[in-house]
Amino acid sequence: MIRPHCSLSWRGALKVYLVIAACCLGIGLAFAMHGFWPVLPFAGLEVVVLGVACYLCVSRSQIREVVTVNADIVTVEKGRRQPREHWECPRAWARVILEHSSITWYPSRLAVAFQGRQVEIGRFLNEQERCELAEDLEGVICRSDWFREDR
Secondary structure: OEOOOOOOOHHHHHHHHHHHHHHHHHHHHHHHHOOOOOHHHHHHHHHHHHHHHHHHHHHHOOOEEEEEEOOOEEEEEEEOOOEEEEEEEEHHHOEEEEEOOOOOOOOOEEEEEEOOEEEEEOOOOOHHHHHHHHHHHHHHHHOOOOOOOOO
């Protein structure tokens, strides 16, 4: 299972959001009470935009990618609570591709490929984790004695 580092839970994000929203709306109300009423709609808009941004960030941190390698098939499933994407290919023909970008500060791309089709995995990993995952997958997929009966 591959997943991003979750530094903030849903509950933690909600608490942070509520504190910031209360401060923004409180300041907006204080200005509105002193006659600067045009501040209040902008404070409300700020709170709405912050809420959408928090939701998108926390929901993206819940992404899961499950790579399953058995004797015959390599399977990649992506989703949050349940698999939304499903991709599989024969293990004997699967290739692990780690493409480094020509621009030095762009991240590399890790994919599992078969017959011209490929699925990218680990987009949310840092460069070192992506390289380690590529080595691990290459070792598991290409090793022929991995699924012997006598192990």
